[in-house]
Amino acid sequence: MRNLTEHPLAWSIQAPQPTAYNSILTPGALQFLTELQRRFNQARKIVLMERATIQHQINHGWKPQFLPETAAIRNSKWTVAPVPADLRDRRVEITGPVERKMIINALNSGASIFMADFEDSHTPTWDNTIQGQINLKDAINRTISYVNENGKEYRLQEKVATLMVRPRGWHLTEKHILIDGEPASASLVDFGLYFYHNAKTLIENGTGPYFYLPKMESYKEARLWNDVFVFAQDYCGIPQGTIKATVLVETILATFQLHEILWVLSDHSAGMNCGRWDYIFSFIKKFRNIPGHIFPDRSQVTMTVPCMRAYTQLVIQTCHQRGAHAIGGMAAQIPIKNNAKANEIALEKVKADKLREVTDGHDGTWVAHPGLVPVALEIFNTHMATPNQLHRTREDFYCTEATLLHIPEGTITEEGIRTNISVGILYMESWLRGNGAAAINNLMEDAATAEICRTQLWQWLHEESQLADGRLFNQALYEDWRDEEIEKIRQTVGSLQYQQGQFVQAICLFNRLVVNEAFEEFLTIPAYDAILSNNDKKVCQEPGEAEVSEPEKVQEPEIAHSHDMHYTTH
Incomplete structure (x- = not known):
């Protein structure tokens, strides 16, 4: 086992490297990460600085709005590029971490899509991250297997879900990998290692390198991902437009730039998903310093309150106007094996949630457990006879900025x-x-x-x-x-x-x-x-034993001038 691997003036690995990791941390892959970091890390830092600028503006009374400078994009007629056949019917998607057994179970679950997650359901220890890459590579090569402590063996079925991967967000770094002496962008590490090792095999298998993009707050952040995609495809000799990516709409600011986000990702777009829990977090966080902007108990912030209804329906309307899929949110319930009544109540909540999504016009939905796949499938199969609902452009829906920013009513208990x-x-x-x-x-x-x-x-x-x-x-x-x-x-x-x-x-x-x-x-x-x-x-140290550290004094950023967005209608 080597504890440090270096390449002069380029990359170094600040962690143990067992022999098994050599299949992922190859010189070619690390050189690819180096190219990604050198080309795009500065742009990553700039979009993160712009987040701080916007927060400063919100703290001083500015409210998010539909951007005047991009009105032509919103008002003109255009659509995103069509998606491959295996992304046209996405009625049930299952998500989970990149743990070996979970990958096998998710791919075998009967869902249309499995989103393998390096982000919110992933603790980015060095072993978790690199072993996750090994697991995905083995799954794509169909060599993956797992034997539990009781000797039960897990293998892939002949028919499996289409694989998508969610890398970590732009705000995170991977401190186990230094490039030119600086921690690598976690987004570029997760994307880069997966793409470099698997893109061509995925294409040979009749699918492709498909991704979910988290935590974005603006079209500029989406444009940065698109630039990464263009470079990566050229670097590996893969046709442009092969990469497809679904954007998780899970920040309050992104909701005001849906058309623009689809526009900049047009050739690589695979629609959008309503990341409801992070969306609520983002909403509270962005307005945390504004008096009176207090959310009630989170149990009272349901998908039927006005701001959440407006958000999900706006995603559907925008996506379908642009020929893109709109995927519904997560059902986090786990089947309750030892309490039939409680399990029945939980499943009824899932059914009601999925019924709302499919009747609103969503093209699919998320579940967290294989046991919920047939439950969600039954709802969508009953109410969605076609592979998707792109034909439902929701011309009946009208949304204002005020509705999106309406604070839910309720109490704190x-x-x-x-x-x-x-x-x-x-x-x-x-x-x-x-x-x-x-x-x-x-x-x-x-x-x-x-x-x-x-x-x-x-x-x-x-x-x-x-x-x-x-x-x-x-x-x-x-x-x-x-x-x-x-x-x-x-x-x-x-x-x-x-x-x-x-x-x-x-x-x-x-x-x-x-x-x-x-x-x-x-x-x-x-x-x-x-x-x-x-x-x-x-x-x-436990609370009471440790002194609370003094908060860091954060210098408020200077207000940056927004740059015009250049576009051509198509």
Whole structure:
């Protein structure tokens, strides 16, 4: 095993490299990553700076709007390039991390698509990330297998789902790989390794390199991905337009630039997906500093509240006007095996959610568990006789900026606060153990849920929001309920599991995210540093034992001037 592999003035690997990793970390692949990093990392930094600029503007009263400078794109007639045959019928898609057994089960699930995830359901330890690339390569070559502790063997069936891959977002870095002495863009690492090793094999297999793109906030971020695609296809000698990518519409700002995002990705577009949980997180986060912009308990922010209805229907309308698929959101329920009544109630919620999606005009939907594939399939098969619903252009729908920005009505309750605390801690503990897809309260949770939990707590606490019973949510109340929820967790999991797990570190990190004056943009950034720190004692002290660190003083960015978007109608 080598602990450090270097290429002069280019790349170095700051992690153990078992022999098995040599099939992924080849000189050719690392040279490709180097080219991607050198060409696109500076542009990545610029779009991230523009995010900070927009946040500054929102903090000072600016509201998102449909861009005047791109009105011609919205008002002209054009469509995206057609998609390949295996992306035309996407009625049920299953998602999951790049763990070996889960990949096999998802590909065998009967879903149309499997989205293999390096993002919200993935803890980016070095082993998880590189082993995930090995697993996907083996799946594409149909050599993947898995044997569990009881000797049960898992292999691929003859017919499997079409594979798509979600790389990490633009805001994340891969610190195990340095390029020219700087951490590599995690987006480019995940995309680059997968594309370099598998694109030609995928094409030979009658499919292609297909992706899901997360967390984008503007058409400029989408245009950067398109530039990456153009370069990568040229570099590997693959025809332009072979790559197809579905955009996750999961930020409030992206909703105001849907046409523009499809436009810049036109030759590579495979539609859009409604990433509902991250969307709610983004909505709360962007307006966290605006008095009165307080969301109620997250259980009350359903898909039927006005702002969420407007968001999903606008995605459908925009996509179908442009000849692109619009995929619905996640059903996170897990079948409940030991409680028939509870399982029936959960399945009825799934059915109602999928019925809303298909009748609204969605072309497909997401599930998190193979057991929900037949449930969602039945709804879509009953109500969608065609491969998709691109013919439903939703001319009947009209959406205003005010509707998209309408804050849901509701209340803040003790139960909602306690749930946010317990779910947030439980998820963080799972993530820090290396498991980014955690089963909590019969739901398959990923980072988006924990983001909502800690962001709501941060906002409610710093605003001293009023609860439904009249009490104000202050530091003392938070600490009392936090400590009580921690004790409940300790009693539930048992002392041994509590001590052997990552609970102390998870509690400390989650607490800092809630109480610190400075708001952390993404919890996965300090959480990633925590797993790299290898249980650094400074990170791991429990609340009450550690002093709360002074918040960093963040210099507000200068207001950048927006650049005109150049386009040609087609």
